[in-house]
Amino acid sequence: MKHFMRGRVGWWILHAAGIAFALYLGHLVRF
């Protein structure tokens, strides 16, 4: 896990997934 967190690839995958998810959620949530 330490390796996964410190590895650049894991870090980028995690952040890309987080950004995509938050963008899509903002798009979905209507009020």
Next chain:
Amino acid sequence: MIRKELRLPIGAIVLLSLGGWLLHASAHPVSFDPADPSNPAFLVPFIAGILGVVATPLLLNYRRTFVAGYLLNGMSVVIGAITMAALSLGNLPAPLTFRGILFGTMLSSILLLFPKLLLGQLVLLHYHPNGMGRLFTPFWWTKHFVYLSAIFALGHYLWR
């Protein structure tokens, strides 16, 4: 079996997740009827609740996987707080009064969500009694809360 030292915080996370899952189920049940155009965003708390009850406890139980459980738990709190705050700000009671802010918004649900973040911190301190350096400090969570809020707002206002 959940390790003895972590049974209290992990048990509390499971109970809070189950309670939140049931609250969401009563507020906006997820429909699997293809004819029902219910918002797919309703699936987020539905899946997050199941993960919080089943996956998070198991991930938090092992040193090798606890970071994944910790992030799943913490990020579900951040995402839930942002979404509920956005929905509350979009449907503020009119006229806006102090009483309205306290009882007419989802403030109570947002506050009830935060103990999960603190319980996750207890689990982290079990594995790393002195913390993990710059990672996963209160400042780290505040920073990520601000970033995710900004990205959520971008998705809301620019992606129509």
